Amino acid sequence: xxxxxxxxxxxxxxxxxxxxxxxxxxxxxxxxxxxxxxxxxxxxxxxxxxxxxxxxxxxxxxxxxxxxxxxxxxxxxxxxxxxxxxxxxxxxxxxxxxxxxxxxxxxxxxxxxxxxxxxxxxxxxxxxxxxxxxxxxxxxxxxxxxxxxxxxxxxxxxxxxxxxxxxxxxxxxxxxxxxxxxxxxxxxxxxxxxxxxxxxxxxxxxxxxxxxxxxxxxxxxxxxxxxxxxxxxxxxxxxxxxxxxxxxxxxxxxxxxxxxxxxxxxxxxxxxxxxxxxxxxxxxxxxxxxxxxxxxxxxxxx
Numbered sequence: 001x002x003x004x005x006x007x008x009x010x011x012x013x014x015x016x017x018x019x020x021x022x023x024x025x026x027x028x029x030x031x032x033x034x035x036x037x038x039x040x041x042x043x044x045x046x047x048x049x050x051x052x053x054x055x056x057x058x059x060x061x062x063x064x065x066x067x068x069x070x071x072x073x074x075x076x077x078x079x080x081x082x083x084x085x086x087x088x089x090x091x092x093x094x095x096x097x098x099x100x101x102x103x104x105x106x107x108x109x110x111x112x113x114x115x116x117x118x119x120x121x122x123x124x125x126x127x128x129x130x131x132x133x134x135x136x137x138x139x140x141x142x143x144x145x146x147x148x149x150x151x152x153x154x155x156x157x158x159x160x161x162x163x164x165x166x167x168x169x170x171x172x173x174x175x176x177x178x179x180x181x182x183x184x185x186x187x188x189x190x191x192x193x194x195x196x197x198x199x200x201x202x203x204x205x206x207x208x209x210x211x212x213x214x215x216x217x218x219x220x221x222x223x224x225x226x227x228x229x230x231x232x233x234x235x236x237x238x239x240x241x242x243x244x245x246x247x248x249x250x251x252x253x254x255x256x257x258x259x260x261x262x263x264x265x266x267x268x269x270x271x272x273x274x275x276x277x278x279x280x281x282x283x284x285x286x287x288x289x290x291x292x293x294x295x296x297x298x299x300x301x302x
Contacts, residue, residue: 016071017134022167035061059087078107140168184244
């Protein structure tokens with residue numbers, strides 16, 4: 001039995017369009033309705049036949065929904081929730097895909113008091129954005145972390161979990177604050193570092209921009225991929241999860257200072273020990289099936 005018969009997706013970017021494609025591929029009888037605030041995006045969604053119906057307003061998109069999944073920037077969640085409040089069926093579940101769960105849960109609860117809210121975060125993505133960037137297999141083998149409130153209906157939680165399992169994800173449940181701390185380490189801080197390194201390279205007066213591009217080695221090249229991610233989304237992530245990000249950034253700064261000291265003092269043993277530990281973490285990620293073990297991240301070379 002399908003967890004939901006009618007699903008509405010608000011926000012048709014990479015995650016929203018990938019989710020629509022995955023639902024179509026794995027649950028073809030589900031009726032899909034979509035909406036995006038940008039008329040041009042709605043036109044694209046219609047042209048590529050992403051949904052059974054593309055509504056011109058968020059309210060119209062949710063009128064008969066069993067579940068509404070908000071795939072909008074983190075700081076837009078509350079305003080979108082208020083926009084759909086009057087049209088939302090009484091028994092509909094509200095979920096989302098944002099990567100900062102504590103603030104999202106608070107904003108959705110404030111905007112939709114008394115409603116069934118089951119936040120979720122599929123830990124998947126690429127540096128590309130927009131409705132044409134999505135693909136049905138984005139969530140295959142990836143984790144979807146659910147952060148339901150303590151008093152959430154267990155049946156509703158399981159229905160949302162089953163939806164994500166049906167589109168290929170593995171499901172984990174944790175407290176929203178703990179999620180935000182974990183993701184500050186595994187996602188948010190790496191993006192902040194990537195933005196900083198790429199920005200620094202671009203600003204260096206002693207190295208021309210053409211040289212940075214021409215001679216980019218593998219490490220810098222991979223940082224540019226991360227730094228090409230959607231700026232609106234990541235601006236909202238850092239502002240919404242600022243406490244956890246600042247805590248991790250402080251720890252990183254301390255570790256970076258220790259590394260700087262080891263280089264200055266020629267402490268090769270300290271450097272070797274650190275690099276050995278980090279190499280083991282990389283191997284663990286591959287063992288968990290969260291990345292490709294092929295050389296150069298599986299890139300094809302002629």
